[in-house]
Amino acid sequence: QVSTSRYTWKVKLIGEGADDAGGSEDLVLCSLDVQSEDLVLCPDRFLLNPAALSKDHMVQFRFLGILMAVAIRTKKPLDLHLAPWVWKQLCSMPLGEPDLEEVDLLTFRTLQGILHLENSGITEENFHVMIPLDSFVAHSADGRLVPVGPGGQNISLNFSNRTEYVERALQYRLHEMDSQVASVREGTAPPVSVETLKKLVRYRDIAESHQLVAWFWQSLEEFTNEERVLFLRFVSGRSRLPSNPADMTQKFQIIKVDRPVNGLPTAQTCFFLLRLPPYTSQVVLAERLRYSIHNCPSIDMDNYMLTHNTEPLETSDTEDLKGVAVKWAPRALQIYSSGHC
Known part of the structure; x- marks a missing residue:
């Protein structure tokens, strides 16, 4: 540590x-x-x-x-x-053929030789005599002879399918690690731990036993780690949690808000705060949360408004911009669905 x-x-x-x-x-x-x-x-x-x-x-x-x-x-x-x-x-x-050439010149030249038989004198009749391979196998980085693709050892290599073999062999070598x-x-970058978030949470205007809270944690547990990273950025502006929860200076706050049913969740990164409107089901909550974290990854949205020449609104008015509710405060634009302050 x-x-x-x-x-x-x-x-x-x-x-x-x-x-x-x-x-x-x-x-x-x-x-x-x-x-x-x-x-x-x-x-x-x-x-x-x-x-x-x-x-x-x-x-x-x-x-x-x-x-x-x-x-x-x-x-x-x-x-x-x-x-x-x-x-x-x-x-x-992404890796490509030049990368294989750099680390395994022999395999690269062998594959290129099998693929390009022009002016080599190798024909369909003498292919097996000149090419010392009889199935879809190749040498791995550690020298083992392994099948390239499912059942490769049972697929006969011949003149007509050599292009497919080379493609499979390249794909195997470029992804074997x-x-x-x-x-x-x-x-x-350790995965975002839901259990760690639970240790940091503070509920406001909602009880821990509330159905909405249970649906939220269920949704977060069903997310992939990539989605959890997006969620963490959405609510806090950071992409990882400290290994020791005690090192976190802020509590993760969850608030239930009185807004239209099945609306988008909102957040404030400055306060590590998530606002959840009421939902009719866990599936809907997860779908709305996914939409928000995938479509609102940026903290600074002011430039979006400036480039669209949007006139300031009264502080009590709101408008929807592709699902993003915005509101003008004195001298500053507050982006509510992004949760950024």
Whole structure:
């Protein structure tokens, strides 16, 4: 656990009268240990091992992500020699043929050779003599011969379907580490915990036992983590929660408001506050909440109004702009459905 920005972590040695302040050497040792087992060398940089798929491996990859996040927060260099391929995936950048060429030149040239047989002398008659593969299999990053696609080992490779084979092989190689990358990214940005939000909540003008509250928590639990991140941005302007709820200086406030039934929820990021109108069902609540978090991700909406040359309204008037209720206050525009103040 990181307690200050100065030290990586603090370790208490059980049974000994000393402790450790967690300097940068700890990160170096941890990164070297990770590189020794969970990564694949190719040729002078490391890739994540696509064969490391067990639960324990996923925990280790998540810990690698935590190490990366700690290194960034504490400004302690991390001695980790990852290939550009991995960094691109961690940043959600698409991979392409040049990336495979960079990390596995032999496989890239083999696939290109199978695809482009012009002037090679290889024909349908001598294809199996010249190409040493008889099914839809290819070598993975860690050297295993694996099927490319479902049942690939049972699909015969021939002259006529070679293009399909190359496409499948490329897709497999470009995505064979997706699970490992996802675990690393989870470590760098832990998922939004509904249970943590429940520990932070404060109810106003509504009881915890109210049906609306139960529907709200059910909806949030059904959301994907990406949707929960959008929700957190919608109500607070941030994309993650602290690992320790005690570090949160604000309570998450839920208020029941007297507005039209099945309307859009509203929020105020300054106060970490969500306003819920009455709903006829949990399904409707979830649908309205999803609409709001997907269509109102920005805090500053003033420029929207300026570009549309909207004249100020009286403070008691409202109008709908694509489902967004806006209201002019003195010298400032308040965006209610975005919840931004």
